[in-house]
Amino acid sequence: MAKYNVGETVRVREAHPMGHLRTPRYIMGKAGVVEQCCGKFGNPEDLAFGRDGTPRQSLYRVRFAQRDVWQDYEDCAADTIDVELYEHWLEPMAAKHGDTL
Amino acid sequence: MEKGCGVHDMGGLEAGPIDRESQHAFEWWEKRVDAMLVLLSGKDHKLITVDELRRGIEELGPGAYENLSYYERWIHSITHALLEKGILSSDELGRKMAEVESRADGGA
Amino acid sequence: MSDTGGHDAGHDHDHAPPPDSSEGLGHYNVMEIAVRELLIEKGILEPDQIRAAVEAMDSRSPEGGAKVVAKAWVDPEFRARLLEDGKAACASLGVEMGPTRLVVVEDTSEVHNVLVCTLCSCYPRMLLGLPPDWYKSREYRSRVVREPRTVLREFGTELPDDVTLRVHDSTAELRYLVLPMRPAGTEGMSETELATLVTRDCMIGVTLPGVPA
Numbered sequence A: 001m002a003k004y005n006v007g008e009t010v011r012v013r014e015a016h017p018m019g020h021l022r023t024p025r026y027i028m029g030k031a032g033v034v035e036q037c038c039g040k041f042g043n044p045e046d047l048a049f050g051r052d053g054t055p056r057q058s059l060y061r062v063r064f065a066q067r068d069v070w071q072d073y074e075d076c077a078a079d080t081i082d083v084e085l086y087e088h089w090l091e092p093m094a095a096k097h098g099d100t101l
Numbered sequence B: 001m002e003k004g005c006g007v008h009d010m011g012g013l014e015a016g017p018i019d020r021e022s023q024h025a026f027e028w029w030e031k032r033v034d035a036m037l038v039l040l041s042g043k044d045h046k047l048i049t050v051d052e053l054r055r056g057i058e059e060l061g062p063g064a065y066e067n068l069s070y071y072e073r074w075i076h077s078i079t080h081a082l083l084e085k086g087i088l089s090s091d092e093l094g095r096k097m098a099e100v101e102s103r104a105d106g107g108a
Numbered sequence C: 001m002s003d004t005g006g007h008d009a010g011h012d013h014d015h016a017p018p019p020d021s022s023e024g025l026g027h028y029n030v031m032e033i034a035v036r037e038l039l040i041e042k043g044i045l046e047p048d049q050i051r052a053a054v055e056a057m058d059s060r061s062p063e064g065g066a067k068v069v070a071k072a073w074v075d076p077e078f079r080a081r082l083l084e085d086g087k088a089a090c091a092s093l094g095v096e097m098g099p100t101r102l103v104v105v106e107d108t109s110e111v112h113n114v115l116v117c118t119l120c121s122c123y124p125r126m127l128l129g130l131p132p133d134w135y136k137s138r139e140y141r142s143r144v145v146r147e148p149r150t151v152l153r154e155f156g157t158e159l160p161d162d163v164t165l166r167v168h169d170s171t172a173e174l175r176y177l178v179l180p181m182r183p184a185g186t187e188g189m190s191e192t193e194l195a196t197l198v199t200r201d202c203m204i205g206v207t208l209p210g211v212p213a
Helices: B028-041 B050-058 B061-067 B070-084 B090-107 C027-041 C047-058 C062-074 C076-084 C086-092 C138-143 C148-154 C191-195 C200-204
Strands: A009-012 A031-041 A057-065 A080-086 A090-092 C101-106 C111-116 C164-169 C174-179
Touching (some): A009 A057, B090 C027, C062 C076, C062 C200, C076 C174, C086 C101, C101 C111, C111 C148, C111 C174, C148 C164, C174 C200
Parallel strands (some): C101 C174, C111 C164
Antiparallel strands (some): A009 A031, A009 A090
16 A cells, blocks of 8 residues: 555655665655655666565655745746655655754 | 765756757667667566666766766666676677677778 | 678678768777677577667657647547546557556646656657657756756747746656647647647647647
8 A cells, every 4th residue: 555645745855875766866855745646666776786676666746846846946936846756765744854954 | 966966866956058959860879779778678588677777877977977978878787787697798798899890890 | 780881791780871980880889789799699689679679769759749649639538538547548549658657747728847857868758759869968957857947948938927837857667748738729720730730849848839820
């Protein structure tokens, strides 16, 4: 079962390990709303090293307000950016961390 | 560079104007690289994944990533993956590349 | 498709024009030939397979996507199916997406969409053919997520402030296609005629479809 639901606010974890990541650094630490639950896929972080990518991970399309992503975004407040993110990179909005941006 | 950032992870970085006009014509070898990746990663072979292709390209590091062309990066990564998996050996690759080069010289 | 002018008696190569570089074959060109020949010798790939795969990719062009968009413009039921399940809808028009899933994002009078892959160059190749150099460039990948309206302006597209701009970064497994709005003044045009207005760039979202002259 997918952990997050459409409409739920989630925050992207910040981490910079070596390896093949499909979480762009510009979105780390930002909060957005789940737009779509896309189903489960093989984990690219493992597939990239020749493993079979199991357990499969839930993938989400998460929508962020551009003004929340870029400090200097001066265009329309309604503009958004949608990013595909794997479940293990997401946390509920309520999670508290010492180093949130 | 910030800690842990790959050279490929470039969303949001400063960059200049987009060159909308230049479009290089694909050479045959480039099209064949594309075809090989499609075949090797496809359901009939499943010898490498696009994830391995991407990881190999990301591991090139800043200098090579910037200096190699798009399909040069692809064939580098594909070859590396085939070597890692033991599908090719460095020895046979080296001998074959030397053979190809001498054929090309002979035909010049 | 030999770069060596047909010396390869032992291999089934087509005869392509000799390389135009006077320096001969580049290092990576040599690598490609060597890897391909080794894979063929080992029975992993066959020349016909490679040739067919090159031809299949060559046969893909933005016309495929344009056909899909034009049909969505004239057929509301197809449009709904396209937005619900892009891959299945395209398959019904004979455009096979392969293993990837397609998300079609629709432009409205209030929303405009634009596509990018910041991490590499993911692109709806089955619908549009190979991506243009600019789509894969550092400049596009870096800037369109951060200053999309400025980038669109460079492509000649000015969006009013009351239109929301949505950027889609295809970071994982999905591929996207923008379904632009049908231009005004196209009433009475046939589906085939409409398809001629749909360019590659407006299916990426950096331009809007042209208005007929």
